[in-house]
Structures are given as C-alpha cells and as structure tokens.
Amino acid sequence: MILSTFGAPALAQPGTPDVLIRLDERQMRAGAFELGRPEPESGPSEITLPGAVVVPPMQLRVIAAPAAGLLETLTVAPDEPVRRGQPVAQLRSTELVEAQRLFLQAVTAHDLAAEKLRRDEQLHRERVIAERRLITTRAEAIAAASALDERTQMLVLLGMGDPAVEELRQTRRIQPTLAVRSPVDGVVLTRGATAGERVAQAAPLLTIGDLHALWVNVQVPISRVPALEPGARVLIPAQGAEGTVLRIGRTADAPTQSVTAVAQITNGTEALRPGQAVTVAMELRRNGAPQFRVPAGAVVRHRERSWVFIRTPEGFRARPVTVLNETAQFTSLTGELSPSDQIATRGILALLGELSDGDAS
The missing domain is CATH 1.10.287 (Helix Hairpins)
Structure with a gap:
C-alpha cells in the first residue's frame, strides 16, 4: 500500500528539489531498511479501472404519443430491433x-x-x-x-x-387511428406505456437506441488523470471490445475524488449491453521520460507529491516522481532515476517521519 500523509493522490511537480535525510549508522540499523532497484519499463503502460456501458445521448430517440388518445397496441418489446418506418404502436385519438x-x-x-x-x-x-x-x-x-x-x-x-x-x-x-412509426433504426431499450392505456400528447411510449457505437463511463482517480489524453486506446479485454478516449471530465466527484472519462467503443460493441459493468484497460500517455517499476511500498505521498527514497552515503535523498500506474504489488513511475539507484522498499514510515519533521523545522 502506498503511504500518504494526506490520504489523497499526488503527482510530482516540475522543479521540485530533492530533500536530503541524514542518518547515522545507528539510525540506519534501527530503521531496518531494505533496498531495491527501479526496474526499467518499456512500451505503453496502461491502467485498469471499472466502467459502465451507456448509450451516447445523440443515439437515443424517444418516441412520444403524437396526440392524446387510447394506446391500442404496442407491437415491439424491449431489446427488439426495429427499422426506420416500422410501425411500433397503434393509437386511437x-x-x-x-x-x-x-x-x-x-x-x-x-x-x-x-x-x-x-x-x-x-x-x-x-x-x-x-x-x-x-x-x-x-x-x-x-x-x-x-x-x-x-x-x-x-x-x-x-x-x-x-x-x-x-x-x-x-x-x-x-x-380514427394512427400507426406510430419508428423514426430510426435501432433497438428498443424501454417502454413507457402499456397497451390499453390512455396517454397524453407527448407522453413517452418507447426509447430506441442505436447500439452500433457505445460509450463507457470510466471513473478515473485524480492522480491518474494527467497521464490520460483524448484519443488514447481503450480495451475491454473480457468482451473483446476496443475504442478510444473521447473526453476527460473537468469536474471531480467529491466522495470518491475521481473524474469521469468517456471512452467511445466502436469495435466489439455486440458483446456489450447498456448498463453493463465492465473492466477497462486505458493506455497512459508516454512523455518520453524513462519509466520505471518499483514495489508499491516504495512510494509515499507527502505535500501533495509522490516521493521515493534513494540511498546516499549521508542517508537517503527523497526525490519527487510522477506516478503513472498502481497495482497491489507494483507502481509505475517516471522521474530522475536510474537502474543503478538503490531505493528504500522497507522502513518507509521512519523516512516519511524524517521528511515531515524536516518540513516542520
């Protein structure tokens, strides 16, 4: 688990200086530190997040009663495909x-x-x-x-x-009767009335959706938002569907501190259903900087930034990094690191305490 003094995600900011933490031999022994080396990563990284399938609003059509009257019949059922011009209801008015x-x-x-x-x-x-x-x-x-x-x-x-x-x-x-026809090709999603019911003018009868392209609303933690960009590739591995990021929200959900990213799925939509919960893999932005993988416990949050601790002759040097992706075991990040660096993977609480004490002094 990644530690944090604030409990909120953070990213390194450009120009943030290192912080030297001086430790003598006694303190090093007492800290029981374990060290590891950052592993270089190659290829585009990705993040796996939950999402929900929805129909794009411009692909939804509500068929309403053109006049008040008696709804004699509804000739289609939910999930039934319809064609443009097909009669879907009979109205006596x-x-x-x-x-x-x-x-x-x-x-x-x-x-x-x-x-x-x-x-x-x-x-x-x-x-x-x-x-x-x-x-x-x-x-x-x-x-x-x-x-x-x-x-x-x-x-x-x-x-x-x-x-x-x-x-x-x-x-x-x-x-005296009128055949209500579908204005578009699509699939019946919902019915708003039943046969034999008297309906008012403009009362919704059916909702029809075009399911050839679908959206997936993905809840992205704020810390991951800077690594996303519109046009990035999106995969839904379990259903074999794929698409691209359409847009990234500008507002955050207060309880979850997440942002909604909308992905447009154009391939494999026949395996998706509106309202379905899916697991989405989203490609993260490549900024050209070297990318490394470290154990998840090697990164801490402090002062709204992410840090790792690099072993030096004087003790440790806290260095800000940019977190790209997190799993239970590993964290992918970028920063001024090299494969030869030794970073602390155990004893992080003691180092975090020293870092906090240095701020207070």
Whole structure:
C-alpha cells in the first residue's frame, strides 16, 4: 500500500528539489531498511479501472404519443430491433379525428378561394369588377392557402406522412387511428406505456437506441488523470471490445475524488449491453521520460507529491516522481532515476517521519 500523509493522490511537480535525510549508522540499523532497484519499463503502460456501458445521448430517440388518445397496441418489446418506418404502436385519438376534419375544412376553403380568385381575375380582365375587389380576393386566397398549410403541418406533427395526407385529401375519409412509426433504426431499450392505456400528447411510449457505437463511463482517480489524453486506446479485454478516449471530465466527484472519462467503443460493441459493468484497460500517455517499476511500498505521498527514497552515503535523498500506474504489488513511475539507484522498499514510515519533521523545522 502506498503511504500518504494526506490520504489523497499526488503527482510530482516540475522543479521540485530533492530533500536530503541524514542518518547515522545507528539510525540506519534501527530503521531496518531494505533496498531495491527501479526496474526499467518499456512500451505503453496502461491502467485498469471499472466502467459502465451507456448509450451516447445523440443515439437515443424517444418516441412520444403524437396526440392524446387510447394506446391500442404496442407491437415491439424491449431489446427488439426495429427499422426506420416500422410501425411500433397503434393509437386511437379524437384529436386526430378533429385535426383531419379541420384539414378537410381548410381544403374546401382553399379550393373555394382559388376558384373565386380565378373567376375574379377573369372578370377584372373583362373590366367587369374593380381592381380593389381583385386585391381583396387575392388576399383571401393567400389566407386560405396559409390556413391549409397550417392544417397540413398539424397532421404531419400528429404522425401522418405525406402519402396519408394526400390520400385524406383525395378520399376525404377520416381515419380514427394512427400507426406510430419508428423514426430510426435501432433497438428498443424501454417502454413507457402499456397497451390499453390512455396517454397524453407527448407522453413517452418507447426509447430506441442505436447500439452500433457505445460509450463507457470510466471513473478515473485524480492522480491518474494527467497521464490520460483524448484519443488514447481503450480495451475491454473480457468482451473483446476496443475504442478510444473521447473526453476527460473537468469536474471531480467529491466522495470518491475521481473524474469521469468517456471512452467511445466502436469495435466489439455486440458483446456489450447498456448498463453493463465492465473492466477497462486505458493506455497512459508516454512523455518520453524513462519509466520505471518499483514495489508499491516504495512510494509515499507527502505535500501533495509522490516521493521515493534513494540511498546516499549521508542517508537517503527523497526525490519527487510522477506516478503513472498502481497495482497491489507494483507502481509505475517516471522521474530522475536510474537502474543503478538503490531505493528504500522497507522502513518507509521512519523516512516519511524524517521528511515531515524536516518540513516542520
């Protein structure tokens, strides 16, 4: 376990000087220190963290009731794939009947206004009527056309497509029911209503999601955030899925002191399910500095920084390092180290106490 005076993760800051801890032979014997050497690491390092699979918000579509009425049937179930234009529900609505009646009324008024305009234009050419009457007739025709367009758009908002509207105009036959269709390809995630229920206008009926690409929300400890970057590779080994880091959050969760990183998964999504808990391996940034692996107990936290203790003839020298990854056994880090350095792996509490005492003096 990595020790800390504050109990919070820390990173070395550029320009932080070493701190010399002088120990005589008696103190060295009393400390029972054990020493080890940092092992060079090569290749990109990674960190393993828990995550949760979610559907990207732009890939979610909520199908709502276009009008208030009786939901006669729901033709799809959760987890069922649907195609664009596929009927997913049947709705019986008096609002739909009224909208169709007003539409037909607007069609009649438009046709009458158009006929009146045609007749008055003929009469005006024959100098039978005054121009003022023609102007009035034209205004009435424009108003009738606008009213018809408004009623047409109302039917479209209620879910009637252009072919259905044209059929209503030709046959003048009012339909009391409406087939609610899926606007996209996807999978039914949730149902918000049941057959036989009366629903209000805009009440959610179904939620459909496009699952070709998914997100994974990963809770990253604040100490690991500087080593992450957008575009880094992400693997979900158990499911064989992979993707990249999309973005890294700018706010921290107060109780856990973690930041949410969003990974976009594009390969292997068929093995993932929204809401599933997964273990994610995230690639860490390579900054070009030498990278080493040391025993986990060789690193301490102090003054919001990470430190290791290097053996010197005078005692030990506390040197700041940047922690990249931590496991129960080892810590990966970068810093001004070399494979020939001897670092303390046991007796850390005594050295940490000396380091703290040096701050207080």
